[in-house]
Amino acid sequence: MNQRIPVTELASDFKGRAREALADSQLRSNFRTAMDSLMRKRADAFSDEDEREGLRELGNHIRARSLSNLPDLLEQLETRLTANGIKVHWAETVEEANEIVHGLIEAHDGRQVVKGKSMVSEEMEMNDYLADRDIECLESDMGEYIVQLDNEKPSHIIMPAIHKNARQVSALFNEKLGEHVSEDVDELIQTGRRILRRKFLEADVGVSGVNFAIAETGTLLLVENEGNGRMSTTSPPVHIAVTGIEKVVSNLRDVVPLVSLLTRSALGQPITTYVNLISGPRKPDELDGPEEVHLVLLDNGRTGAFADAQMRQTLNCIRCGACMNHCPVYTRVGGHTYGEVYPGPIGKIVTPHMVGLDKVPDHPSASSLCGACGEVCPVKIPIPELLQRLRQENVQAPGHEPVSVKGAGSKYSRKELLMWRAWVMLNTRPAFYKLFLWGATRFRALAPKKAGPWTENHSAPVPAARSLHDLARDHLKNSSIRRERL
Amino acid sequence: MSARTNILNKLRTSLAGTKPRPDEFDESLVTGPWRYPPEERVARLRELMEAVHTEVHQTRQNDWPVLVAELLAKREITNLLYAPATPHGGQLASAWKDGTRKPELRVYDRPIEEWKVGLFNDVQASLTGTTGGIAATGSLVLWPDRNEPRLMSLVPPVHIALLKASGIHDNWYDMMTAQNWSAGLPTNVLLVSGPSKTADIEQVLAYGAHGPKELIVLILEDV
Ligand code: SF4
Numbered sequence: 001m002n003q004r005i006p007v008t009e010l011a012s013d014f015k016g017r018a019r020e021a022l023a024d025s026q027l028r029s030n031f032r033t034a035m036d037s038l039m040r041k042r043a044d045a046f047s048d049e050d051e052r053e054g055l056r057e058l059g060n061h062i063r064a065r066s067l068s069n070l071p072d073l074l075e076q077l078e079t080r081l082t083a084n085g086i087k088v089h090w091a092e093t094v095e096e097a098n099e100i101v102h103g104l105i106e107a108h109d110g111r112q113v114v115k116g117k118s119m120v121s122e123e124m125e126m127n128d129y130l131a132d133r134d135i136e137c138l139e140s141d142m143g144e145y146i147v148q149l150d151n152e153k154p155s156h157i158i159m160p161a162i163h164k165n166a167r168q169v170s171a172l173f174n175e176k177l178g179e180h181v182s183e184d185v186d187e188l189i190q191t192g193r194r195i196l197r198r199k200f201l202e203a204d205v206g207v208s209g210v211n212f213a214i215a216e217t218g219t220l221l222l223v224e225n226e227g228n229g230r231m232s233t234t235s236p237p238v239h240i241a242v243t244g245i246e247k248v249v250s251n252l253r254d255v256v257p258l259v260s261l262l263t264r265s266a267l268g269q270p271i272t273t274y275v276n277l278i279s280g281p282r283k284p285d286e287l288d289g290p291e292e293v294h295l296v297l298l299d300n301g302r303t304g305a306f307a308d309a310q311m312r313q314t315l316n317c318i319r320c321g322a323c324m325n326h327c328p329v330y331t332r333v334g335g336h337t338y339g340e341v342y343p344g345p346i347g348k349i350v351t352p353h354m355v356g357l358d359k360v361p362d363h364p365s366a367s368s369l370c371g372a373c374g375e376v377c378p379v380k381i382p383i384p385e386l387l388q389r390l391r392q393e394n395v396q397a398p399g400h401e402p403v404s405v406k407g408a409g410s411k412y413s414r415k416e417l418l419m420w421r422a423w424v425m426l427n428t429r430p431a432f433y434k435l436f437l438w439g440a441t442r443f444r445a446l447a448p449k450k451a452g453p454w455t456e457n458h459s460a461p462v463p464a465a466r467s468l469h470d471l472a473r474d475h476l477k478n479s480s481i482r483r484e485r486l
Numbered sequence: 487m488s489a490r491t492n493i494l495n496k497l498r499t500s501l502a503g504t505k506p507r508p509d510e511f512d513e514s515l516v517t518g519p520w521r522y523p524p525e526e527r528v529a530r531l532r533e534l535m536e537a538v539h540t541e542v543h544q545t546r547q548n549d550w551p552v553l554v555a556e557l558l559a560k561r562e563i564t565n566l567l568y569a570p571a572t573p574h575g576g577q578l579a580s581a582w583k584d585g586t587r588k589p590e591l592r593v594y595d596r597p598i599e600e601w602k603v604g605l606f607n608d609v610q611a612s613l614t615g616t617t618g619g620i621a622a623t624g625s626l627v628l629w630p631d632r633n634e635p636r637l638m639s640l641v642p643p644v645h646i647a648l649l650k651a652s653g654i655h656d657n658w659y660d661m662m663t664a665q666n667w668s669a670g671l672p673t674n675v676l677l678v679s680g681p682s683k684t685a686d687i688e689q690v691l692a693y694g695a696h697g698p699k700e701l702i703v704l705i706l707e708d709v
Contacts, residue, residue: 027583030688033689034688034689037689038689048519051519054512055515055516056516058511058516059510061507061510061511062511064507065506065507065508065509065510066500067502068506068507069506069507070497070501071494071497071498071501072506074493074494074497075494090488090489090490091491092489092492096489109656140694141686142684142686142687143684143686143687146686146687149701157503159685159686160686161686161687162686162689164687165687165688165701166688166690169687185687185688185692188687188690188692189684189687189692189694189695190694192695193694193695193696195608195635196696197696200606200696201602201603213579216668217667217668217670219671225682225683225684225685225695226682226683226684226686226695226696226697227640227674227682227695227696227697227698228696229641229697230636230640230676230696230697231696231697232617233603234637234640234674235598235637237599245497246494246583247607248590250509250536251509251511251668252662252667252668252671253511253513253659253663253668254511254664256516256657256658256659256662257515259658260516260623262656263519267685269498269533270623270624270679271623271624271679273538273624273678273679273680273681273682273683274676274677274678274682274697275625275676276674276676277671277674277676277679278673278674279670279671279672279673279674279675279677280673281673282673284630285632286632286635287594287595287597287598287632287633287635287671288597288598288636288637289635289636289673289674297493299493303493303496303497303500306496306497306500307496307499307500308518312543318709374518390569406695485502
């Protein structure tokens, strides 16, 4: 498999990439169209507001309850899975997880891996890791297949290739696969089907993610529309599932509302085409299914988020993508601008725990705090509140204890801190404030012409000749209300 | 220390002094809005399944094999994978002996390793039973087993499924409690709600992604 070579050189920071994306009208219209349609579909799928709000409340309850008992649930899950014949592995870092997966593939002399959609495997950059070791790891979800073919990364957690239109996909298939040019979506999908069917037939190992792991029965639940998830988990002789430690729920019944919230929030569908519950490898009297099933449980910063009661809520996430579909910033800059595995609002609140806030210092501020993400989140994660918290963590002074978010304080500036201190003083002491107003109005002509990034796109603010206080005083002096009162 | 110990220790330290939340699962939220009078269940399931390109026929216990023959003939399908050891498989086999020309019947009777290429490349259609249906979401429920293995409903381009009308439940929660799923599940349980599909290119819905291109559901109204 080819190494991932980015086809277009992307700017190295969020702001630079955002500027590039904003200037790309094709990209903007691809996202705008897709997000409008996803928002409409979700709204249609939740036509009864009371029903929706009741279910979101229940979704939040189930996730919060699971997290409040997470270590015990993980142990219960391990016991049940083991009893069912599924082998459980634990990994603290993505390196460990990759080593485990690689070891399992090597043990079977595997050379070809076919993978169903899995965001955790993106966290691991599993494709690259395996490619470096001469193992082909092919994405089988149509969208993932397209982005892999173009050496790109997904731009959306549910719709990985949403940044491309049919013409671009057709050109890609033409260039890489020698297919004739066709913008007919059906035809493009049939090309993907033909190629990937052969891979499902030949693959030595199938890799998948997990939507929910059920402790009570020892079951891995996967939702999907295409059938590639079923193929990847059924056809090859070995199945390796990778997932984050937060994905476990207590009871089978817990997944009823969660699946409904997930598919309706993500795609506006009452249910996906397939809900696949796997509770073991092939039994002696069965004729297909993998002989071995493995589950790799990955931490990768999740225990860090878990340690902070407020940030723990990020682990409620069921990866539906609704927050990004409704985000005015995401819709305009697209997924690649974020430069990380998880884009959009959810990305902003989970990425710091994985890579450190200092690596993504602009993410918490790339939000208008309009609140749409929190309003649509099916498990009621207060995303805007968490963004504000991260903004505070970003400017934490050096030496601040305890360090609750990895890489906090990278935007700390002494100058900014002093400015805010001055602002507080000015606004809490009337004498200073009066003096300031007097100066600002008298010497308004001396106001600076440049005020940081603000003046890049706006004209500089100039104080008025008279302050509002002053004007109000005059007004009250002349007004009838005041006279009556007197 | 092992990754397992480290992870569990960290989680336990973070939870020190807290209690697990009580279970306040309110089942009315997942059942209340999803109840149907018995006579409307079939219609509800049919409507939802048809909305995602499933072909649905309402037929009867004695009539369905003839219907299967017609559906296959219309598509010029020349072979059908079926399970002779099941009651419906037996019924199909005897109906096939009426002397008219019919698609060849094939059987999934050996481990997949012995005929994977044949299954992937040659089989044109399959017929399986179901363990029931769900009206709320328009879903079939399949518990694959030795007779009707997991790939049987996935690999062939056309999948025909038999569904007894009496086996349709209002919603998933009702079904799993009525059948006591939490006591333990088989290797694989599937909810299937249409033919395979994708909207990964421009949000345009295309059917026949990786699984069956066509799903045909025969609802047996008298059983
Ligand atoms: S944060 Fe909420 S809305 Fe966003 S992906 Fe996660 S569950 Fe969905």
